[in-house]
Amino acid sequence: MDNQNDAAGEATGRWCVEADAGAGVTTEAEIETLVRAFYTKVRADAELGPIFDRVIGDNWEPHLQKMFNFWSSVMLTTGRYKGQPMRAHLKLKTVTPKHFDRWLMLFRETAEEVCDAETAERFIEKAARIAESLQLGIFFKPERHDPERKAGCCG
Numbered sequence: 001m002d003n004q005n006d007a008a009g010e011a012t013g014r015w016c017v018e019a020d021a022g023a024g025v026t027t028e029a030e031i032e033t034l035v036r037a038f039y040t041k042v043r044a045d046a047e048l049g050p051i052f053d054r055v056i057g058d059n060w061e062p063h064l065q066k067m068f069n070f071w072s073s074v075m076l077t078t079g080r081y082k083g084q085p086m087r088a089h090l091k092l093k094t095v096t097p098k099h100f101d102r103w104l105m106l107f108r109e110t111a112e113e114v115c116d117a118e119t120a121e122r123f124i125e126k127a128a129r130i131a132e133s134l135q136l137g138i139f140f141k142p143e144r145h146d147p148e149r150k151a152g153c154c155g
């Protein structure tokens with residue numbers, strides 16, 4: 001628990017934050033390594049690759065930078081990410097629950113390769129929860145059961 005607020009050490013330099021990192025604690029540098037390794041696998045994946053290809057094409061760097069910010073906000077509570085993940089995923093009309101299973105499988109594999117076991121588990125737990133809430137938004141459509149709710153939908 002003593003290293004939970006490592007984000008504060010960011011200003012002192014990456015090497016220093018890394019030196020401070022203990023089991024279960026991540027750093028900006030580790031997030032970058034994880035995100036790059038994960039999306040390298042995603043791009044090469046037969047199921048997920050084409051979905052990203054259609055939206056991102058060859059312009060990966062802005063997406064990667066966004067994802068560093070996202071994971072920095074999630075894991076280090078830095079507030080660096082300002083975006084709307086639900087909106088971004090609602091646009092992806094060909095995505096199915098199977099794609100989410102595959103995404104989580106590759107994410108788990110990468111986290112276990114890049115991080116110590118405890119940190120990997122923390123990343124995976126967060127990813128699984130966010131995936132679940134994205135799937136609820138994408139696949140559970142209350143208006144199908146109750147048309148009245150459509151009017152109140154945030155869109």
Ligand code: HEM
Pocket residue numbers: 048051052055056066067070082083084085088089092095096099100101103126127128130131134
């Ligand atoms: C089936 C699984 C998934 C697919 C196919 C997928 C695909 C994508 C694509 C194509 C984009 C780019 C959207 C755009 O630029 O318009 C995107 C953005 C993003 N994804 Fe996913 N994603 C998946 C699951 C997840 C999960 C589980 C998370 C979180 C743990 C996540 C977090 C994000 C975030 C934060 C963005 C940036 C949204 C923004 O601010 O523009 N994605 N995703």
